[in-house]
Amino acid sequence: MNPLSPKVEVNNLSVSYRNSGQGSVEALSNVSLGLKKGESCALIGPSGCGKTTLLYVLAGLLKPTIGQANIDGQPIRPKRKETAIILQDYGLMPWKTVWENTALGLVIRKLPEKDIEKRVSRILAKLGLEKLRNSYPHQLSGGQRQRVAIARSLALEPDLLLMDEPFSSLDALTREELQEDLLHLWQEKELTMVLVTHSIEEAAYLGQRIFIFSKGPGRVVAELRNSGVGKEDYRSSEEYHARTDEIRQILLKHRLQSI
Amino acid sequence: MNRWYTGFYYVLALGILLISWELLSLWVNSIALPSPRSALGSFFELAAKGSLRSHFLVSAYRVTASIALALVTAVPLGLFLGRVKALDRLAVPLIFLTYPIPKIVFLPVFMALFGLGDLSKITLVALIVFYQILVTTWDEARSINQQMIYSVTSLGAGERDIYRHVLFPAVLPKIFTSMRISLGTAIAVLFIAETYATNVGLGYFLIETWSRGAYDQMYAGIIGMGILGFTLYQLFSVFERILCPWTK
Numbered sequence: 001m002n003p004l005s006p007k008v009e010v011n012n013l014s015v016s017y018r019n020s021g022q023g024s025v026e027a028l029s030n031v032s033l034g035l036k037k038g039e040s041c042a043l044i045g046p047s048g049c050g051k052t053t054l055l056y057v058l059a060g061l062l063k064p065t066i067g068q069a070n071i072d073g074q075p076i077r078p079k080r081k082e083t084a085i086i087l088q089d090y091g092l093m094p095w096k097t098v099w100e101n102t103a104l105g106l107v108i109r110k111l112p113e114k115d116i117e118k119r120v121s122r123i124l125a126k127l128g129l130e131k132l133r134n135s136y137p138h139q140l141s142g143g144q145r146q147r148v149a150i151a152r153s154l155a156l157e158p159d160l161l162l163m164d165e166p167f168s169s170l171d172a173l174t175r176e177e178l179q180e181d182l183l184h185l186w187q188e189k190e191l192t193m194v195l196v197t198h199s200i201e202e203a204a205y206l207g208q209r210i211f212i213f214s215k216g217p218g219r220v221v222a223e224l225r226n227s228g229v230g231k232e233d234y235r236s237s238e239e240y241h242a243r244t245d246e247i248r249q250i251l252l253k254h255r256l257q258s259i
Numbered sequence: 260m261n262r263w264y265t266g267f268y269y270v271l272a273l274g275i276l277l278i279s280w281e282l283l284s285l286w287v288n289s290i291a292l293p294s295p296r297s298a299l300g301s302f303f304e305l306a307a308k309g310s311l312r313s314h315f316l317v318s319a320y321r322v323t324a325s326i327a328l329a330l331v332t333a334v335p336l337g338l339f340l341g342r343v344k345a346l347d348r349l350a351v352p353l354i355f356l357t358y359p360i361p362k363i364v365f366l367p368v369f370m371a372l373f374g375l376g377d378l379s380k381i382t383l384v385a386l387i388v389f390y391q392i393l394v395t396t397w398d399e400a401r402s403i404n405q406q407m408i409y410s411v412t413s414l415g416a417g418e419r420d421i422y423r424h425v426l427f428p429a430v431l432p433k434i435f436t437s438m439r440i441s442l443g444t445a446i447a448v449l450f451i452a453e454t455y456a457t458n459v460g461l462g463y464f465l466i467e468t469w470s471r472g473a474y475d476q477m478y479a480g481i482i483g484m485g486i487l488g489f490t491l492y493q494l495f496s497v498f499e500r501i502l503c504p505w506t507k
């Protein structure tokens with residue numbers, strides 16, 4: 001475990017959106033969860049239950065309406081340098097090349113050009129993107145785009161990685177390949193990782209902790225431990241299959257199966 | 260290969276236009292519509308003598324200056340209004356009420372305020388292009404996906420970075436489109452403006468030759484106007500290709 005990666009705590013968190021008309025929509029209701037340093041966690045729940053909202057709070061993009069979200073015991077500040085978030089549609093800039101997209105966070109943080117050059121080359125090489133460095137996002141496949149989004153977050157050398165349904169629009173083969181790569185990166189960098197998904201298999205394969213959310217406004221209806229994550233050949237193990245069944249049972253019991 | 264085909268069709272289109280013009284002039288049979296041969300002949304003759312050049316250059320300067328003035332005012336304002344949605348309540352009715360006014364009616368006002376020289380002509384044309392670019396920029400800037408803003412904010416972006424890395428590149432291709440669209444109107448308005456209180460510019464040249472009944476020469480002016488529009492249009496396209504390589 002990386003002693004430097006953060007622990008994340010969410011206590012009695014509720015978030016409401018004020019609507020442009022009158023009134024407000026409650027997106028999350030009284031959510032509590034805690035992650036140890038270096039843990040990976042999957043959030044699963046029906047669409048509209050507030051998973052994205054929770055991720056925004058953890059990234060400091062939204063403020064809690066009620067309750068608290070802390071990183072290493074401190075209330076989350078916006079722009080915490082070591083937090084990286086990958087948004088649902090990848091959030092790449094269509095007008096920037098693979099290289100420019102990957103370097104964007106470093107350019108914004110005004111790193112010296114030489115350092116940017118070095119870091120970006122290393123990361124692109126690691127993710128197998130060197131040949132695409134001058135391509136624009138619309139010239140890439142979904143999987144390649146997702147790799148660029150991952151590259152861009154890793155360039156920041158984060159210790160907390162937040163991802164919103166990162167692999168949901170990929171074909172099965174690409175998805176498994178990227179899940180594998182993500183797992184390796186997580187182990188290598190010892191990141192704390194929060195992954196939103198609507199796939200039972202993905203939650204069971206990547207989340208050491210799995211939080212199951214109710215329909216919106218989201219509450220945590222169940223919390224599972226899944227310590228086998230990262231083991232050799234986990235996908236074909238008994239434990240993994242037991243976990244997917246367990247998640248499925250809980251979703252059925254709470255009538256959330258239509259996700 | 261593709262380029263060859265494109266080039267071929269351009270030549271073909273030009274041929275069709277010239278032949279139609281020739282036929283039309285034969286049919287109308289009036290000195291007000293000379294054949295393309297005599298119109299082009301007088302164009303090249305005047306061009307060779309250099310007597311068209313100063314008119315062409317002054318018109319080119321006026322319209323370019325107008326567009327530049329419109330760009331440096333409308334783009335920042337449009338981006339700002341698109342970013343700060345709280346201003347919509349006031350900005351929407353302001354634009355909505357003034358946009359449909361045909362700006363040409365302000366020609367006398369501008370001449371009274373800014374004199375009879377270049378300034379009044381440039382500001383009038385700039386005003387028209389300004390509206391076109393402002394509305395386009397504003398529209399595009401306000402419709403930017405919040406996710407994209409979040410995405411750069413999470414990378415540490417402040418307001419300036421949002422303008423630089425998101426808003427400006429997002430609107431840039433639309434700015435070029437609106438420049439191309441407003442070019443026709445800009446030159447038309449310049450023509451009107453140049454018929455007053457000046458003795459240089461293609462608009463002046465046209466009216467002056469017309470009043471003398473020198474139709475051949477007048478057509479040389481018309482061709483000059485056409486070339487001015489065509490050149491600027493092509494220039495915009497070249498700039499767009501250089502500055503917006505991702506739209507290819």
Ligand SMILES: Nc1ncnc2c1ncn2[C@@H]1O[C@H](COP(=O)(O)OP(=O)(O)O)[C@@H](O)[C@H]1O
Pocket residue numbers: 017018019025026027045046047048049050051052053054216
């Ligand atoms: N910007 C917003 N303004 C108002 N309501 C919103 C906004 N974003 C999300 N919501 C509402 O909050 C709820 C949770 O949304 P979200 O966090 O995106 O859910 P999920 O990611 O689980 O699908 C939904 O009911 C959604 O309609």
Ligand SMILES: [Mg+2]
Pocket residue numbers: 048051052053088164
């Ligand atoms: Mg979502």
